[in-house]
Amino acid sequence: MARRVQSPDLVRRLRQVCPDVRERELLRKHVSFRIGGPADILVVPRSGDELRAVARALFDEHAPFVILGAGSNVLISDGGIRGVVLKIGKGVDRVTRDGDRIIAESGVGLPHLARDAAASGLSGLEFAAGIPASLGGAVVMNAGAHGHAMAEIVAVVHAVTPDGEVELRAAMLEYAYRTSVLQQRAAVVTEAMLHLRAADPAAVRRQTDEWLAHRSATQPIGPPSSGCVFRNPAGDHAGRLIDLAGGKGLQVGGARVSEIHANYIVNTGEATAVDVLTLMRKVNALVEEKFGVRLDAEVKLLGETAPDR
Ligand SMILES: Cc1cc2nc3c(=O)[nH]c(=O)nc-3n(C[C@H](O)[C@H](O)[C@H](O)COP(=O)(O)OP(=O)(O)OC[C@H]3O[C@@H](n4cnc5c(N)ncnc54)[C@H](O)[C@@H]3O)c2cc1C
Missing domain, CATH: 3.30.465.10 (Uridine Diphospho-n-acetylenolpyruvylglucosamine Reductase; domain 3)
Structure with a gap:
């Protein structure tokens, strides 16, 4: 397991350019899946100027870092992320x-x-x-x-x-x-x-509304998720294959394949990253057995990889 990055010098350097630097911040609060352990250091710039200064500082210091936007396409490990997480959102929005x-x-x-x-x-x-x-x-x-x-x-x-x-x-x-x-x-x-x-x-506006209505009817909008977890294989839809392979409703711990859209895994409340990864593996095995197709993850896996169940 990677060692925690505890660098008072790095924290001090980041605080010189951006006041919002947090240590041991739980990342599940910052992602749509509501899953994930702590970042050693989370830095949240509140303007474009702060963002550029933070990015320059991170490269100058050769600090290990990952970037989070809205956190809607990531699965963060239960152990969290060693090093710095740069969160880009509110304030960097001119x-x-x-x-x-x-x-x-x-x-x-x-x-x-x-x-x-x-x-x-x-x-x-x-x-x-x-x-x-x-x-x-x-x-x-x-x-x-x-x-x-x-x-x-x-x-x-x-x-x-x-x-x-x-x-x-x-x-x-x-x-x-x-x-x-x-x-x-x-x-x-x-x-x-x-x-x-x-x-x-x-x-x-009409076209926008039509597509929004279509999404509401065909995708789970309420429960926490990271959208589609698998990339569509060439010429097909991962959701269709998972559905036909009998994956809908499959559950591991708190992670469940959505009944509405089979390429969505939803967090029913207390899902861990290991739950999601184990479920992804099971779904992939079902699809491979039935169709001989291996699905690739679309969701980005960030942080330490935890042992499988
Ligand atoms: C309910 C739901 C519905 C969705 N529907 C769709 C859909 O219809 N189509 C679709 O394509 N996706 C969909 N997604 C997935 C997701 O919204 C997209 O992949 C989106 O592009 C991710 O943007 P983000 O800001 O959340 O990035 P994050 O999830 O925060 O990050 C994604 C990747 O981009 C990198 N990154 C983020 N910001 C930056 C930056 N400023 N500079 C450099 N790297 C950066 C991160 O390091 C990471 O590797 C859906 C997700 C959810 C939860």
């Missing part, structure tokens, strides 16, 4: 508009941005209104729904890297299904420019 372009900081909520765009008569973000992501997480994951994805609208991304601040044009991001080059690079996304299209505000 949005400006320049014609049909929106320039927004990475902590802004995607549903908020989609509503804003609709109100301004800009089309392109309708698919995103029901995705509970931060803009940064959505840009990194190439979040998508209803046949559309971030790759269609991201024009430029600003990030802090070990080499300083960089501007990455869309063509450099290597976008593909739920992935981008940003998942492999040491880069803290600070801002993105989205290229939308002027449209009739009523039509944009």
Whole structure:
């Protein structure tokens, strides 16, 4: 098991640029699954300037760190995360508009941005209104729904890297299904420019509402989850395969395969990360036995891996 990072020097250095630095903070409070142990150090910048200063400090100090946006696509281990967690959300959420372009900081909520765009008569973000992501997480994951994805609208991304601040044009991001080059690079996304299209505000709102209603009817909206846990295999849907393999309703500890959408695992109250991982393994075995297909995780596993049951 990795050793806890206790570095008064690092905490002091981070506090010089950002007042909100917490030690042994439980991460389950910061993620949609409501699962996960403590971070040695959690740092929560409250502005874009603070975010850039924190990111620079972390790279300068060679500190081990992971980034959390809205925490809606992660499974954090029960042992938590050794090192620093950089949480990007409230405060890092300035949005400006320049014609049909929106320039927004990475902590802004995607549903908020989609509503804003609709109100301004800009089309392109309708698919995103029901995705509970931060803009940064959505840009990194190439979040998508209803046949559309971030790759269609991201024009430029600003990030802090070990080499300083960089501007990455869309063509450099290597976008593909739920992935981008940003998942492999040491880069803290600070801002993105989205290229939308002027449209009739009523039509944009209508489409947004229609897709939101479809989500409510087909996905579990209430209980804590991390959305779809498996990537769709080429030409098929993981949820369909899990359903046909008899996975719906399967439960390990407090983790349960949703009856509404089989690619969702929900936390019924007291689920642990080990419960979820064990359930994912069982579901995968069912699907492999029936269809000969192995599903890959879409949810990002962060932190120490705990022993299986
Ligand atoms: C109810 C529900 C419904 C969902 N529906 C959908 C859907 O329809 N479509 C879809 O694609 N996804 C969906 N998701 C999953 C999730 O919302 C997306 O994957 C989203 O893009 C994650 O964004 P986030 O801000 O929560 O990122 P997090 O979960 O916090 O992080 C995800 C990854 O991105 C990295 N990251 C986050 N922010 C940054 C940053 N600023 N800079 C660099 N790296 C960063 C993290 O380190 C991590 O590796 C759903 C989730 C839930 C809970």
